Amino acid sequence: MEQYAPLALTPQSSSSPSEGYLVLARKYRPVTLSQVIGQDFLIETLKRGIEGGRLGHAFILTGIRGTGKTTIARLIARSLNCEKGPTPDPCGVCSSCTSITQDRSLDVIEIDAASRTSVDDIREIIDASRYKAASSRYKIYIVDEVHMLSKSAFNALLKTLEEPPPHLKFVFATTEIHKVPTTILSRCVRFDLKRIEVETLASYFKTLCAQENVTFEEDAIALIARAAEGSARDGLSLLDQAMTYGGDHITAAQVRQMLGFSNRDGLLSLFHALLEGDCLSALEKMRELYREGADPQRLLEELLELTHRLHCLKVSPDLVKDAALTAEEQEKSKELADTLSIPTLTRVWQILLKGFEELKRSPSPQRALEILAIRLTHVAPVPSLHDLFENGDEKKKS
Numbered sequence: 025m026e027q028y029a030p031l032a033l034t035p036q037s038s039s040s041p042s043e044g045y046l047v048l049a050r051k052y053r054p055v056t057l058s059q060v061i062g063q064d065f066l067i068e069t070l071k072r073g074i075e076g077g078r079l080g081h082a083f084i085l086t087g088i089r090g091t092g093k094t095t096i097a098r099l100i101a102r103s104l105n106c107e108k109g110p111t112p113d114p115c116g117v118c119s120s121c122t123s124i125t126q127d128r129s130l131d132v133i134e135i136d137a138a139s140r141t142s143v144d145d146i147r148e149i150i151d152a153s154r155y156k157a158a159s160s161r162y163k164i165y166i167v168d169e170v171h172m173l174s175k176s177a178f179n180a181l182l183k184t185l186e187e188p189p190p191h192l193k194f195v196f197a198t199t200e201i202h203k204v205p206t207t208i209l210s211r212c213v214r215f216d217l218k219r220i221e222v223e224t225l226a227s228y229f230k231t232l233c234a235q236e237n238v239t240f241e242e243d244a245i246a247l248i249a250r251a252a253e254g255s256a257r258d259g260l261s262l263l264d265q266a267m268t269y270g271g272d273h274i275t276a277a278q279v280r281q282m283l284g285f286s287n288r289d290g291l292l293s294l295f296h297a298l299l300e301g302d303c304l305s306a307l308e309k310m311r312e313l314y315r316e317g318a319d320p321q322r323l324l325e326e327l328l329e330l331t332h333r334l335h336c337l338k339v340s341p342d343l344v345k346d347a348a349l350t351a352e353e354q355e356k357s358k359e360l361a362d363t364l365s366i367p368t369l370t371r372v373w374q375i376l377l378k379g380f381e382e383l384k385r386s387p388s389p390q391r392a393l394e395i396l397a398i399r400l401t402h403v404a405p406v407p408s409l410h411d412l413f414e415n416g417d418e419k420k421k422s
């Protein structure tokens with residue numbers, strides 16, 4: 025029987041600074057369901073299902089990249105096949121547990137649907153799935169990026185999903201659930217993985233730092249947690265980088281530089297100059313930020329972020345609880361928000377957003393950003409429609 029190539033286990037950032045160095049995502053890969061972070065509800069449901077033996081024969085895990093789909097899929101496999109189970113806390117030492125961890129279980133077969141999309145690939149799987157598990161309770165197929173299967177491959181799979189032999193389980197994972205046919209979905213138990221909260225990631229990263237004997241500035245970890253955008257894998261890869269860069273102490277300044285962030289004071293005063301229509305000063309501040317290593321596209325993203333934050337501040341300070349901002353930065357943002365109206369901010373947002381598209385197409389992002397700054401400083405003083413109507417009314421009255 026053909027053995028399917030297991031998925032690459034190594035995370036995206038496999039650049040190890042020294043031989044034998046294990047990237048954090050691998051070193052701290054959860055080995056029980058309880059160790060999975062940021063998916064509490066899903067994990068609780070899964071645990072109860074496994075304990076009560078009420079799990080179906082097919083699952084589909086969906087969520088953005090790096091939230092733990094493949095990890096959870098493997099943990100389901102371990103939970104179902106552990107010799108002491110099925111149990112939500114697989115023992116980790118029996119032959120089934122160890123063979124799954126070491127990627128050599130004959131009964132847990134991982135398939136990357138991105139590279140095996142054809143109906144023939146699926147037929148092979150279906151043919152092989154008729155035979156009972158070699159040495160475990162279940163034969164479990166983990167199909168990653170299942171939405172990549174062709175239409176005929178899905179159709180071939182459907183029959184098996186409708187009447188699966190009792191020894192067979194499927195765990196599907198996908199980032200694009202809307203591309204999976206409803207006929208397939210209706211035969212699976214669906215689990216939606218959430219983006220992992222910034223706070224959850226931050227406290228997880230702090231635990232890892234402690235375990236790695238690395239000290240850190242609070243802001244440094246907050247910045248990494250935020251930049252991860254809800255993905256544990258992306259966050260861990262950034263933390264790896266930060267550790268490589270900073271050694272046994274990670275500072276916020278290092279992380280900012282690593283992420284291509286500009287210094288916050290510089291950004292706020294640049295925004296101020298732009299909104300005051302002070303073109304020369306805005307350009308000077310911008311060039312200063314480049315000299316410090318700011319990336320034009322990142323800088324524009326930060327201006328957009330700041331504009332969004334100011335919008336929210338206008339609505340309610342409660343909307344802005346950004347873990348990556350210091351108290352002083354929060355205060356400065358608040359002051360800035362007080363001087364600006366929502367219509368002005370909205371206009372700035374529109375100009376920046378349009379500029380963002382232009383910048384991506386421009387042969388020189390730096391020049392595109394400077395032109396955008398000039399445009400902003402010249403457009404900003406124009407009264408908003410709201411102001412025009414107000415004045416118009418006053419004129420009519422006088």
Ligand SMILES: [Zn+2]
Nearest residue numbers: 106115118121
């Ligand atoms: Zn076990």
